[in-house]
Amino acid sequence: MKALPSKVCVHRNYSWFDKLTTSGQQPLTLSLSKGAQRRSHDPLAHAFALALLLLLALVLASAALAQAPLPQPVGHVNDFAEVISSDVEKPLEDALRLFQEETTVELVVVTVPDLGGDTVEQYAVRLFNEWGIGKKDVDNGVLLLLGVQERSIKIEVGYGMEPYLTDGQVGRILDNDVLPDFREGNYSLGITKGMQAMAETIANSDYQPGEVRSRPAERTLPPVNIGVDRLWVLGPLAMFTIYLISFMARTRSFWFGGVWGAIVGGVLGWLLGGVLAIVGLAVLAGILGLMLDAALSSAYVHQKSSGRPTGWRRSMDGFSGAGRGGWTGSKGIGGGSFKGFGGGRSGGGGASRRF
Amino acid sequence: MGKILGLGCGCLALAILVVGLALGLYLRSTYNGLVEQSLAIDTQWAQVETQYQRRFDLIPNLVEATKGIFEQERAVFGQLADARARYSGAATPSQRAEAATQVESALARLLVVVENYPTLRSQANVTQLMDELAGTENRIAVERQRYNERVQAYNNTVKRFPSNLIAAWFNFEERTYFQAASGAETAPKVQF
Numbered sequence: 146m147k148a149l150p151s152k153v154c155v156h157r158n159y160s161w162f163d164k165l166t167t168s169g170q171q172p173l174t175l176s177l178s179k180g181a182q183r184r185s186h187d188p189l190a191h192a193f194a195l196a197l198l199l200l201l202a203l204v205l206a207s208a209a210l211a212q213a214p215l216p217q218p219v220g221h222v223n224d225f226a227e228v229i230s231s232d233v234e235k236p237l238e239d240a241l242r243l244f245q246e247e248t249t250v251e252l253v254v255v256t257v258p259d260l261g262g263d264t265v266e267q268y269a270v271r272l273f274n275e276w277g278i279g280k281k282d283v284d285n286g287v288l289l290l291l292g293v294q295e296r297s298i299k300i301e302v303g304y305g306m307e308p309y310l311t312d313g314q315v316g317r318i319l320d321n322d323v324l325p326d327f328r329e330g331n332y333s334l335g336i337t338k339g340m341q342a343m344a345e346t347i348a349n350s351d352y353q354p355g356e357v358r359s360r361p362a363e364r365t366l367p368p369v370n371i372g373v374d375r376l377w378v379l380g381p382l383a384m385f386t387i388y389l390i391s392f393m394a395r396t397r398s399f400w401f402g403g404v405w406g407a408i409v410g411g412v413l414g415w416l417l418g419g420v421l422a423i424v425g426l427a428v429l430a431g432i433l434g435l436m437l438d439a440a441l442s443s444a445y446v447h448q449k450s451s452g453r454p455t456g457w458r459r460s461m462d463g464f465s466g467a468g469r470g471g472w473t474g475s476k477g478i479g480g481g482s483f484k485g486f487g488g489g490r491s492g493g494g495g496a497s498r499r500f
Numbered sequence: 501m502g503k504i505l506g507l508g509c510g511c512l513a514l515a516i517l518v519v520g521l522a523l524g525l526y527l528r529s530t531y532n533g534l535v536e537q538s539l540a541i542d543t544q545w546a547q548v549e550t551q552y553q554r555r556f557d558l559i560p561n562l563v564e565a566t567k568g569i570f571e572q573e574r575a576v577f578g579q580l581a582d583a584r585a586r587y588s589g590a591a592t593p594s595q596r597a598e599a600a601t602q603v604e605s606a607l608a609r610l611l612v613v614v615e616n617y618p619t620l621r622s623q624a625n626v627t628q629l630m631d632e633l634a635g636t637e638n639r640i641a642v643e644r645q646r647y648n649e650r651v652q653a654y655n656n657t658v659k660r661f662p663s664n665l666i667a668a669w670f671n672f673e674e675r676t677y678f679q680a681a682s683g684a685e686t687a688p689k690v691q692f
Contacts, residue, residue, distance in 0.1 A: 266638050266641075270642050311632065312631045312632045312634070312635030312636070313628035313629070313631045313632050315631070315635075316627060316628065316630075316631030317624075317627075317628070317631075320627070376525075376529070379522075413521055413525075416525060417524075417525060417528065430517075433510075433513065433514060433517065436510055437510045437511070437514060440503065440506045440507045440510045441507060441510075443503050443506075444503045444504060444506075444507050492547070492639050492642050492643055492646075493635070493638040493639040493640075493641065493642035493643070494635055494638075494639055495635060495638075496631045496634065496635055497634075497638075
């Protein structure tokens with residue numbers, strides 16, 4: 146597996162961190178000009194934004210109270226403890242993003258004011274798997290977590306990166322690159338140096354971008370309870386069917402009953418799993434629906450005496466109006482510039498220090 | 501009137517079909533869920549044993565790197581070698597688990613010993629080994645916890661009504677949690 150002669154294209158000249166280390170002043174001016182632009186908004190907008198943020202915080206806090214409180218990711222650099230200086234934060238974010246674009250590896254920095262009673266190891270593994278750092282099934286993510294109050298740091302390595310960033314190497318990086326600056330209170334520099342050292346270690350290893358190198362056991366794990374996961378479909382389906390029956394009964398035609406029956410049968414077959422179940426149930430329920438609609442329609446015709454309009458088109462209009470609103474409402478789409486991480490997993494690899 | 505009768509028959513047929521389908525669906529999903537959860541527990545235990553093996557692979561290196569320096573700690577090394585032999589000789593998973601927990605106390609003592617020798621601690625290869633070992637201990641803790649979570653999910657299905665009826669019908673038995681030996685609940689802490 147190891148020592149392939151052709152190393153990857155990843156390690157050129159570590160362009161991701163060039164801005165940060167070679168010319169320390171440039172990113173400073175860059176970010177300052179951007180900040181100045183942003184800050185020139187009127188105070189009303191600021192107040193509005195602040196109010197919105199407070200509202201959001203309240204909603205999030207109430208949601209978090211129900212479960213163990215974990216923050217939501219805002220990017221590659223998540224400075225919740227406000228210890229990374231603003232002229233480093235943006236370039237570091239850009240560097241980590243560039244590194245991800247070139248290598249697909251997701252490097253993430255998180256600082257929190259306190260760990261809420263957890264050890265740094267427990268918090269890191271929870272956060273890593275909650276956020277899903279790294280690509281799914283490749284697990285190529287790395288998390289640097291700093292608990293400021295506990296003065297403890299953990300670098301959590303995803304399953305897929307364990308061969309390329311070993312616990313020993315991570316320990317060296319912590320001792321040589323991160324902790325010296327931390328002890329002097331310079332979190333920004335320690336974190337930057339640590340991230341750069343990890344990026345270089347990964348680039349100098351024979352890591353192949355996109356190589357699926359998952360944990361062996363997890364891959365054979367089947368998804369749990371497929372049928373149960375899909376059962377919620379039955380609710381809306383039943384309600385919809387009842388609604389449809391009420392208006393299908395009023396129509397003289399009965400072909401739509403067959404069509405709807407086939408659809409319901411298909412869905413039930415899908416719940417059971419297998420193409421055979423889908424086709425078989427669709428045919429069976431289709432015939433049943435046809436019969437039912439025919440019976441209902443003829444019963445309606447038989448009893449019809451008031452002579453009210455029961456045209457297909459008219460009832461269809463009422464149906465489509467009610468139906469459409471319901472379905473678009475259930476579609477949830479997240480917004481924002483940060484798209485989230487890939488769904489990677491970790492199992493406690495890496496190293497930690499109390500300093 | 502005949503039409504009404506036909507309507508009634510149709511509705512009854514539909515009701516029977518729906519109820520029968522729902523029951524079949526529930527039986528199927530519960531049974532498959534139990535099989536899958538049971539399998540998930542086994543794979544998770546394999547994950548724990550992978551980490552155990554990793555730990556045993558690391559111990560000889562640590563012993564080699566530190567042996568010459570403290571002759572007086574021979575008892576610890578003896579215990580480690582003993583537990584390692586017992587682990588490789590174990591036939592069942594529960595025997596392996598027992599042997600692995602015996603290692604933990606010996607290992608914890610060795611780590612304390614290393615900490616008390618500043619010259620030893622400052623050696624690059626020793627620190628590296630200690631990091632690898634600490635990482636492995638942490639991995640073991642994580643994988644064991646996940647094992648117990650899976651056992652809990654499975655046991656819930658086995659014990660709760662009405663899925664317990666199906667579990668009893670197909671002889672799905674309760675699984676046991678992993679319990680660390682006394683004194684070994686926490687992984688040895690390595691601090692520098």
